Amino acid sequence: MTHTLTHSDGFGLLRLPTRIHFGNGAASQIAPLARELGRRVFVCCDPFLADTPQFERTCAELRSAGAVLQIWTEVEPELPVDSVHRAADAASVWAPDLVIGFGGGSALDLTKLVALLSSHGGRLSDYYGENAVPGPITPMIAVPTTAGTGSEVTPVAVVTDPGRDLKVGISSPHLIPRFAVVDPTLTRGAPTAVTAYAGVDAFVHAIESYTAEVRAPEWTEQLPVFVGQNRLAGLLAEEAITVIAANLVRAVADPDDEAARTEMAYGSLLAGMAFGSAGTHLSHAIQYPIGALTKTPHGLGTGLLLPYVLRGCRPDIDPALRRIGTLLGVAETGSDPALDAIRRIEQIVADIGIPASLAELGVRAEDLPDISARAAGISRLAGNVAAAKPIERIPGIVTAAWRGDHT
Ligand SMILES: NC(=O)c1ccc[n+]([C@@H]2O[C@H](COP(=O)([O-])OP(=O)(O)OC[C@H]3O[C@@H](n4cnc5c(N)ncnc54)[C@H](O)[C@@H]3O)[C@@H](O)[C@H]2O)c1
Ligand SMILES: [Fe+2]
Numbered sequence: 001m002t003h004t005l006t007h008s009d010g011f012g013l014l015r016l017p018t019r020i021h022f023g024n025g026a027a028s029q030i031a032p033l034a035r036e037l038g039r040r041v042f043v044c045c046d047p048f049l050a051d052t053p054q055f056e057r058t059c060a061e062l063r064s065a066g067a068v069l070q071i072w073t074e075v076e077p078e079l080p081v082d083s084v085h086r087a088a089d090a091a092s093v094w095a096p097d098l099v100i101g102f103g104g105g106s107a108l109d110l111t112k113l114v115a116l117l118s119s120h121g122g123r124l125s126d127y128y129g130e131n132a133v134p135g136p137i138t139p140m141i142a143v144p145t146t147a148g149t150g151s152e153v154t155p156v157a158v159v160t161d162p163g164r165d166l167k168v169g170i171s172s173p174h175l176i177p178r179f180a181v182v183d184p185t186l187t188r189g190a191p192t193a194v195t196a197y198a199g200v201d202a203f204v205h206a207i208e209s210y211t212a213e214v215r216a217p218e219w220t221e222q223l224p225v226f227v228g229q230n231r232l233a234g235l236l237a238e239e240a241i242t243v244i245a246a247n248l249v250r251a252v253a254d255p256d257d258e259a260a261r262t263e264m265a266y267g268s269l270l271a272g273m274a275f276g277s278a279g280t281h282l283s284h285a286i287q288y289p290i291g292a293l294t295k296t297p298h299g300l301g302t303g304l305l306l307p308y309v310l311r312g313c314r315p316d317i318d319p320a321l322r323r324i325g326t327l328l329g330v331a332e333t334g335s336d337p338a339l340d341a342i343r344r345i346e347q348i349v350a351d352i353g354i355p356a357s358l359a360e361l362g363v364r365a366e367d368l369p370d371i372s373a374r375a376a377g378i379s380r381l382a383g384n385v386a387a388a389k390p391i392e393r394i395p396g397i398v399t400a401a402w403r404g405d406h407t
Helices: 026-037 053-064 080-095 104-122 191-210 230-251 259-280 282-294 298-312 320-326 337-351 364-376 390-403
Strands: 019-024 040-045 068-072 098-103 140-144 156-159 168-171 178-180
Touching: 019 026, 019 068, 026 053, 026 098, 026 140, 026 178, 040 053, 040 080, 040 104, 053 068, 053 098, 053 178, 080 104, 098 104, 098 230, 098 259, 104 140, 104 156, 140 259, 156 178, 156 191, 178 259, 191 230, 191 259, 191 320, 191 337, 230 259, 230 320, 230 337, 282 364, 282 390, 298 337, 298 390, 320 337, 364 390
Parallel strands: 019 178, 040 068, 040 098, 098 140, 140 178
Antiparallel strands: 156 168
16 A cells, blocks of 8 residues: 655654564574674563563573573563662673563563663663663663563653653663564463553554654754654554554454464564654553553553544544555445544454443543643643644543543
């Protein structure tokens, strides 16, 4: 399919690992890749995976290839800042040549931050925001065991700082892992809720990167980390949308459906490659305060919000929605292809068990103004949609999502 930008200056930007190895069995590539980067390895491994045969095999292969390992398994949910500093202190003493992350998005984000702090020192707060990492960091190999975050290819890591209400991101091209090894067999055993929430978040990454603002970059200046919708990211997003739409419901319904699991690992990888340069937008901006308020998983919130965001940004994003409708196979069936695309997305979200309204997450009517104000405050995300006056749209989107109002 031809990707048509709404802007005549069709630019492109991708920043990626230098190598991406994807496929069932690709985990056997970890040891030879590690060997290219050095001998002393600090490994951040999800605690629930540390005693699995897959991880033990990887460690044995690394040791056979001459590596010496320090294995860190204290990966805490939501990555509290203190836990990251403890891991980074241990890594600094070990002085690794490379850091390997083996686990879900939390383990991979920890790996990025360990590599950052063991290279440049200081506190995490020194690097909050965009482009605050001063230079290259210890090389990383990222090995995801969930299909969703795309962290194995993205320039961002997210932490919880008790001094702040909302989770906070560190984003820099220097955080992109050197190598990504995506072996779908490693996602076997992920709990159904993780398959659903991480999987739908990948769907949101793909659709938001595809409906992101188009703005020609100032090539003469330092580029922002997220530059908006662009030709190269668009190609990847189209494939990600197609693949995830066809496989998410199957992967959630049947954990033994190996083909669906493989496709989800592929789709989430592509979605990460796309949003790593284009960025995401309103579902992510609005999920941050909702996640803080309700302590619900990131993907549950972004998946719930996506259809309301798409409805709230019409008709400005209708050209992209019509192309999405073609990818989803609904474009020819209805009188309004953009609306048909949203309805199909709503169906997928409902079919994997995402609640239809914010009220069902425990959000109260009196919380809505504060949620809207905080979401609007994350202007880097909130402003990254291809719709005019995005901030003014937030209260309407939040109210519709609270009511479960699909009109
Ligand atoms: N850096 C990025 O680009 C990016 C993007 C989106 C989200 N995130 C971050 O990623 C985190 C969420 O990551 P996630 O959704 O992958 O979840 P996670 O890493 O927090 O893991 C969720 C749970 O699944 C378990 N698990 C993971 N893989 C498993 C497997 N194969 N078998 C059995 N159990 C398994 C973990 O032990 C954990 O209990 C959040 O902190 C979020 O902020 C980062
Ligand atoms: Fe996300």
